[in-house]
Amino acid sequence: MHSNHLLLEEPIRMASILEPSKASFFPAMTKIVGTLGPRSRSVDVISGCLKAGMSVARFDFSWGDSDYHQETLENLKAAVKSTKKLCAVMLDTVGAEMQVVNKSEKAISLQQDDVVTLTPDEGQEATSQVLPINFAGLAKAVKTGDTIFIGQYLFTGSETTSVWLEVEKVEGVDVVCKIKNSATLAGALFTLHASQIHIDLPTLTDKDKENISSWGVRNKIDFLSLSYTRHAQDVREAREFLSKLGDLSQTQIFAKIENVEGLTHFDEILQEADGIILSRGNLGIDLPPEKVFLFQKAALYKCNMAGKPAVVTRVVDSMTDNLRPTRAEATDVANAVLDGSDAILLGAETLRGLYPVETISIVGKICAEAEKVFNQDLYFKKTVKYVGEPMTHLESIASSAVRAAIKVKASVIICFTSSGRAARLIAKYRPTMPVISVVIPRLKTNQLRWSFSGAFEARQSLIVRGLFPMLADPRHPAESTSATNESVLKVALDHGKTSGVIKSHDRVVVCQKVGDASVVKIIELED
Numbered sequence: 001m002h003s004n005h006l007l008l009e010e011p012i013r014m015a016s017i018l019e020p021s022k023a024s025f026f027p028a029m030t031k032i033v034g035t036l037g038p039r040s041r042s043v044d045v046i047s048g049c050l051k052a053g054m055s056v057a058r059f060d061f062s063w064g065d066s067d068y069h070q071e072t073l074e075n076l077k078a079a080v081k082s083t084k085k086l087c088a089v090m091l092d093t094v095g096a097e098m099q100v101v102n103k104s105e106k107a108i109s110l111q112q113d114d115v116v117t118l119t120p121d122e123g124q125e126a127t128s129q130v131l132p133i134n135f136a137g138l139a140k141a142v143k144t145g146d147t148i149f150i151g152q153y154l155f156t157g158s159e160t161t162s163v164w165l166e167v168e169k170v171e172g173v174d175v176v177c178k179i180k181n182s183a184t185l186a187g188a189l190f191t192l193h194a195s196q197i198h199i200d201l202p203t204l205t206d207k208d209k210e211n212i213s214s215w216g217v218r219n220k221i222d223f224l225s226l227s228y229t230r231h232a233q234d235v236r237e238a239r240e241f242l243s244k245l246g247d248l249s250q251t252q253i254f255a256k257i258e259n260v261e262g263l264t265h266f267d268e269i270l271q272e273a274d275g276i277i278l279s280r281g282n283l284g285i286d287l288p289p290e291k292v293f294l295f296q297k298a299a300l301y302k303c304n305m306a307g308k309p310a311v312v313t314r315v316v317d318s319m320t321d322n323l324r325p326t327r328a329e330a331t332d333v334a335n336a337v338l339d340g341s342d343a344i345l346l347g348a349e350t351l352r353g354l355y356p357v358e359t360i361s362i363v364g365k366i367c368a369e370a371e372k373v374f375n376q377d378l379y380f381k382k383t384v385k386y387v388g389e390p391m392t393h394l395e396s397i398a399s400s401a402v403r404a405a406i407k408v409k410a411s412v413i414i415c416f417t418s419s420g421r422a423a424r425l426i427a428k429y430r431p432t433m434p435v436i437s438v439v440i441p442r443l444k445t446n447q448l449r450w451s452f453s454g455a456f457e458a459r460q461s462l463i464v465r466g467l468f469p470m471l472a473d474p475r476h477p478a479e480s481t482s483a484t485n486e487s488v489l490k491v492a493l494d495h496g497k498t499s500g501v502i503k504s505h506d507r508v509v510v511c512q513k514v515g516d517a518s519v520v521k522i523i524e525l526e527d
């Protein structure tokens, strides 16, 4: 096979596999999103997570109330302050999620070949015979023979606490099912998944809207993770909703693709969304197992070509209870990087797992190794060809900056940006070195008050592979005169030096505007 078909750079020397991985100032170019919950909400543990490389914190409103999440967020703020590590905030909606609520939290034992009834009556107690669900339309949506899956919230797949059911018959609003495997359901909340059917629940529920307009606005969330996105219209509606909530008009929407319906409309969803989350937990049971990898490769390729960040979920489930991932999981993380993901999202591992910090650290190390052998050259050529000619000026500048940085073996690219667009375009070409995106604040007004832009733009780059933001001093005027360019550049270089990415005699590629012209320049440092 010609080497151009490989995702890996060739040749990989066997001896290099045994070289110890070098520690660097950041664990990896690939970003880590951590779901915060019971096992990861103290200032101490969150600080550990940040130091290990978590750069986005996910608050999942499928679970917990807003006071609980607020307390966790206050601890995150304290941890950010003490570690001096930036972290973006992601609110994850409930959406069209079917749930079984187990109020008493008593374990429910289910026997193979027995019958269990799913009933839309949340007031009822969950038992081995009857499971109350939050959705009245299930009986209308399923038919005899359909498969239904029930697992602990954030089920890991390695648990004996999830069950497959087969629909035997529909009785009014109830669905009577045969139990396919014996299991004991544990916990207070279970996710219910019916294979490949349309669930007539809104993507943004009333509860979601309430959470966004209170908790979301109060905390100026950087990302909205839109669970169960099934159509582009879902994203447009969410955008419309956010646009009326002041600062949240700047919140980015990450469409979560969790089922075949979302997969079918992937292209139109990608066009509307700011980024994509490949929700493999749910999608992994909606698709036949042999198709899961194909979706991942196809979806990541499309995101990469569109220059929009892509996040992959559910990578090291077994680390929820263990200090080491399985070999399959370790390989899976590396493949997600080689396939093009920007970030890895950890769920149960950080939320209720025993080793949140260790998990982040191991995932970061695997990502870093995969990045070293990522075939950047092939990727670059594919992307240039895909974009075609004529390229926009900015994209041409961005890709040239990456090219130049690789040719001169620069240690970093420093990109000046206001909207974040230039930095994202550089990241699109997957430079092998980190990009310091220097976000220059702009003075803006909403007719009532003046404020500076930049904070959202800086934090939103924390989910993009290779981007490391730095917010410039707002006292620097936003116009790019050569004097301000020079002084901001000096601050950025100093920042690079203190953090250890830039050393004396290094080459650095700088992307900025001088007057009206966008330029790429190469500088060689003295000491």
Ligand SMILES: Nc1ncnc2c1ncn2[C@@H]1O[C@H](COP(=O)(O)OP(=O)(O)O)[C@@H](O)[C@H]1O
Residues within 6 Å of the ligand: 394, 397, 415, 416, 417, 418, 419, 420, 421, 422, 423, 440, 478, 479, 480, 485, 511, 512, 513, 514, 518, 519
């Ligand atoms: N304040 C600034 N000073 C110098 N160069 C800048 C500044 N803001 C953006 N640039 C450069 O201008 C070009 C356009 O970048 P972009 O991120 O689209 O910024 P904007 O949204 O302000 O147009 C890029 O070459 C970028 O590096």
Ligand SMILES: C=C(OP(=O)(O)O)C(=O)O
Residues within 6 Å of the ligand: 060, 062, 092, 154, 227, 258, 278, 279, 280, 281, 282, 283, 313, 314, 347
């Ligand atoms: C992350 C996922 O979704 P959630 O945890 O919100 O169910 C997933 O399905 O992989």
Ligand SMILES: [K+]
Residues within 6 Å of the ligand: 060, 061, 062, 092, 093, 094, 227
């Ligand atoms: K959710």
Ligand SMILES: [Mg+2]
Residues within 6 Å of the ligand: 258, 279, 281, 282
């Ligand atoms: Mg999910």
